[in-house]
Amino acid sequence: MWKNYLKIAIRNLSKNKLHTGINLVGLTLGLGVSILIFFFVQFEVSFDDFHTESDQIFRVERHQFEDGEDQTSFSTPIITAPTFESEFSQVAYTTRMIGGSAQAYLDEETTQNQKYLMVGPDFLEIFSFNLLQGTKEQVLQDKFAVVITEEVSKKYFGDANPIGKSIRMKMGDNYEEYQVTGLLENLPANSSMQFEILMNDQNLDFSITEEGQNNWFQVYGDTYVKLNSPSDKASVEAGVESMMKKVLGEKYKEGNYLFTLQPIAEMHLTDNPNSGMVESTRPTLLWILAGIAFLILLIACINFTTMAIGRSTTRAKEVGVRKTMGAEFGQLVFQFLTEAFLTTISALVLGLILAEVLVPTFNNLFEKELVLIYGPIQIFILVGLVILITAMAGAYPAFFMSSLRPIQVLKGNLSIRFGKQALRKGLVAFQFFISFLLIASTLIMVNQMKAIRTYDLGFDQEMVVIVDVPDVPSTSFVKSITESFQEAELYRQALLGRSEVQSVGISIATYGDNSFWDAGFPTNDDEQFNFRVNFVGGDYIKAMGLEMAAGRDFNPDPGSDSSSFIINETFAKAMKWDDPLGEMMPNTRFNPHQIIGVVKDFHHNSLYKEIEPVVLAKSPETFFSGINMLMISSTTNPKVLVKGNGTDFEAFRNMLESEWERVYPLEAFSFSFMDQTVEDQYKSDERLGKMVFMAAGIAILIAAMGLFAMAALSIAGRTKEIGIRKVLGASSFSISWMFNKEFLMITVAGVLVGLPLSLYLMQTWIAQFAIKSWPSWLNFAVLGVAGIVFTLLIVSAQSYRATQMNPVKTLKDE
Known part of the structure; x- marks a missing residue:
């Protein structure tokens, strides 16, 4: 059968x-x-589902309430991990996770920038990364021990066994020797954490003072805990407030500074753009x-x-x-x-x-x-x-x-007959509805992303190259930034005499990548004022093409204008200053300073966000004296921003690299483009737009094949009717129009439902942008007309063939 x-x-x-x-x-x-x-x-x-007992692993989320607003972050104080372990019996293991990079020797003549993670000794007790050599209880116990992946082992040691061998990395002022004690299998592709080298977090001593490591208001990296049972989450969170009251003492304000636990299963899929140190995807x-x-x-x-x-x-x-x-x-x-x-x-x-x-x-x-x-x-x-x-x-x-x-x-x-089949009409109409919905959504996305790409950001991103300069680690934050800027100034001076260079600036942050630091201070009336800050040097404003609305630019000479700030127009409006020049921050904690200039508003962040108050400063010491909140959202090493003169980029790049090798002969040269940095902020939506475009193309192709087959079937079932109409004198056009009318009604129905629905559905997507742009009604009208013409061509081609058949053949009895 x-x-x-x-x-x-x-x-x-x-x-x-x-x-x-x-x-x-x-x-x-x-x-x-x-x-x-x-x-x-x-x-x-x-x-992250490959971690055993993953339901017991949580990431600590910090909540700080200012003016009733919950400012959440996964960056936590360094002291968080040991405090949780000592205060809660439900906590089995804790670890910090703080990223960094250092120059590392590959051989006597070559160095490279090596990324690493500083973690607690129990890191591999918490997470189930496959340790090929070494024991997870021992490999991270020593300060100068490192665990590397197979890929890193291949890079440094070839096919040799890496255990017991050494990797030299520059930590602080000197190169330190780290012994390989463990070898990890290359990390799974579905791991939110991606790293190359693990080292003990005792190495924080090279960059953070003991005071900073015990300060509850300085945050660095992420903190993870493993509980004895998943059900312990509620009891730990319930005890956080009493813990904070105990550790903060007189500084504690009820409900103002708390921590919650996020299951690691929720880390990767999140709409939160600040996803900490893990890779995330919007659900x-x-x-x-x-x-x-x-x-x-x-x-x-x-x-x-x-x-x-x-x-x-x-x-x-x-x-x-x-x-x-x-x-x-x-x-x-x-x-x-x-x-x-x-x-x-x-x-x-x-x-x-x-x-x-x-x-x-x-x-x-x-x-x-x-x-x-x-x-x-x-x-x-x-x-x-x-x-x-x-x-x-x-x-x-x-x-x-x-x-x-x-x-x-x-x-x-x-x-x-086709005309009497409401189901088939409805199904074909639904095909057109889906096709037009996808096409219209693509049109809206393309129009919005075009508006984003062509929007005036308030600065010049063309022919600006960002060169990463090695930072100078120090336990003093001010000293680290100051000495790193001095290193960057050496390279800036080397470039100033070159004809290919128009101007050179120095900056901690770049643009559109959320790299301006968050800062805040209490005003004289005890209101918290939050804003963004960037430390700059050289001809920064000139290199970036920023326009002055009032006052003057910084003096590019090192050491000058160290007590001066430049603000943007939004900052002046927030402070309600009609004439900001000569004004000082409304807080007596700041060292003597004055505002010397106001730049016109520019988009320091991506166009997903509105322009915020911004301060540009040269001296970290003057700035840090007055603030009570600082969140570092990027690396602390400075970047040299080079504005080129010509269009021959290859020659320009070679010049930058040759000057680099002269100034920093042992350091690896790396650069990026300012315009690429800006564009990278919209990658996710650009990709989504391309995917919707491809889906729309496939939908049209499938619908076109279906329309072709439906027209052929409909006409094939009515050949005798066509023959009779021709014998009675009907023209080919009238017969063709008879079929076209039926299919055009279906097309119009699909257009009338698909286009308005696309506008409704895309409102949620476009609402995420601070700058919004909708296509004109003419674009949608053209789209509708194109759909009608598309249908006419397919149906007319089929009906024309039928009208050319000899009625004698079609009217013959079987």
């Missing part, structure tokens, strides 16, 4: 090659893209991508269903004969479902091949390391897709065809 079902199914599919081919291509495209997206979604939700992105995958599959299934119903006239007599010969309803249903299953399983095989081909493009687009692994979960997804598509695409045709009455179909009374 089974063999007979398969034979009949294969015979029917091969006999109708056009319809089978359209279904196969549509389902292959839908499945190929959907498999890729569903596997990607599954990959993203699997982040909204996954929902959108999963929705796109489902819509594409739905369009392909609609094609399958509408064409199956459209072929009802040709298969109705088959059903009638088989029922007359004794075939039961269930047998007929199974026969049609078998055909749907064979088409689906064939499309699945082709879809898997397509998905494998698209993986590199997808990884490049989203900067991921997705590999299509066919484990139990992935097999379950594939089986689920086959069952879902077989049911969606084959169920209605199977039940519809199997329910036909033999006497009706054998007498030739069955009428399923």
Whole structure:
């Protein structure tokens, strides 16, 4: 019996090659893209699930309330970890996680910038990274011990066993020797934490004073705890306030400074842009991508269903004969479902091949390391897709065809003309609705991102190169910044005499990447005033093309204007200063200083955020004297900002590198582009826009194939009617228009529903930007007209062929 079902199914599919081919291509495209997206979604939700007892691991989140506003961050005081361990018996292990970089020897003539993580000795007791050599209880106990990954081992030691060997890294003023005590397997791609070298957090002594390590209002890196039981979370959080009251003493304000615990399962998928030191993905992105995958599959299934119903006239007599010969309803249903299953399983095989081909493009687009692994979960997804598509695409045709009455179909009374099939009209209209929804959403995203790219940020990003200068670590924060700027000044002076250089500035922060530091101070009326700060030097304002609204620029000479600040217009407005020049901060804690200039507002942050009050300062000592809050959102090493003169970038870059080698012969040279730094802030939405664009293209292609097949089926079922109309004198145009009217009504319905809904749905996406731009009504009108023309071309091509047939042939009796 089974063999007979398969034979009949294969015979029917091969006999109708056009319809089978359209279904196969549509389902292959839908499945190929959907498999890729569903596997990607599954990959993203699997982040950090390889840690054993992961439900007991939590990241500490800091909450500081200012003026009723909860300013949350995952950056915590260094003292947080030992305090939690000593105050809560529910805490089994704690660790800090503080990132950094240092120059490291590769050989006697070569150094490189080496990233590392400072962690507590219990780091590997908490997290289940696979330790290939060494014991997790011992490898991080010593201050000068390091654990490295296989990749780092290959880079430093080749194929040799790294255990016991040394890596020299510059910590503080000197190169220190660190012994390799452990070797880790390369980190899983689905780990939120990515690192190369682990070292003991006792090395914080090189950069942070003992006072800073015990200060509850200075924050560095993340803190993690492992509880004895997941249920202990509530009791630990309930005891935080009493802990803070105990450790802060007189400085404690009730409910003002607290900590909560975030399960590590929630670290990766978050809409919070400040995700700490871990890689994160917005869950909204996954929902959108999963929705796109489902819509594409739905369009392909609609094609399958509408064409199956459209072929009802040709298969109705088959059903009638088989029922007359004794075939039961269930047998007929199974026969049609078998055909749907064979088409689906064939499309699945082709879809898997397509998905494998698209993986590199997808990884490049989203900067991921997705590999299509066919484990139990992935097999379950594939089986689920086959069952879902077989049911969606084959169920209605199977039940519809199997329910036909033999006497009706054998007498030739069955009428399923297209114009009388409301279901098929609705399905095709729904295809157009989805297509126009995706196209209109793409139009809105493209328009918004174009507005972002062309928006005047208030500074000049063209031909500005950012060169990272090595910092000078010190336990004194002020000394570290001051001496690092002195190092950067050496390079700036070397570049000033070059004809290729227009101007050179020095800066801690860059632009659009949230790198301006958060700071605040209490005003004279005890109100907390928060703003952004950047430490600068040289011709910073000139190099960045900032415009002065009032006053003057800093003197570029080192040491000058050390007691001066420059503010932006928003800062002056917030302080309600009509004439800010000569004013001082409204707090007596600040060392003597004055405001010497006001720059016109510029977007120091991305265009997701409004312009905030900003202070530019040269002397950290003067600035730090008055603030009571500082959150460092970037590295503390300065950058040299070089504004070039010409257009020959290769020659410009070679000049920068040659001067670097002269000033810093043992340091690695690295640079980036200012305009690229700015553009990188919108990568996530640029990628999403590209994905929606590709989905819209696939949806249009599948819908076009469906429209082509539907028009062909509709016209094929009415050839005698066309012949009679021609004999009675109807023109080819009038006959063509008869068919076009029916399909145009469907197209217009799709446009009228799809376009307004896209505007409604995209409001949430576009609301995240401080700068918003909607396409004009003319763009949507052009889109609607294009859809109508698209339909006319496809239907007219089919109807024209039918009108050219000789009526004698079409009116012949069988």
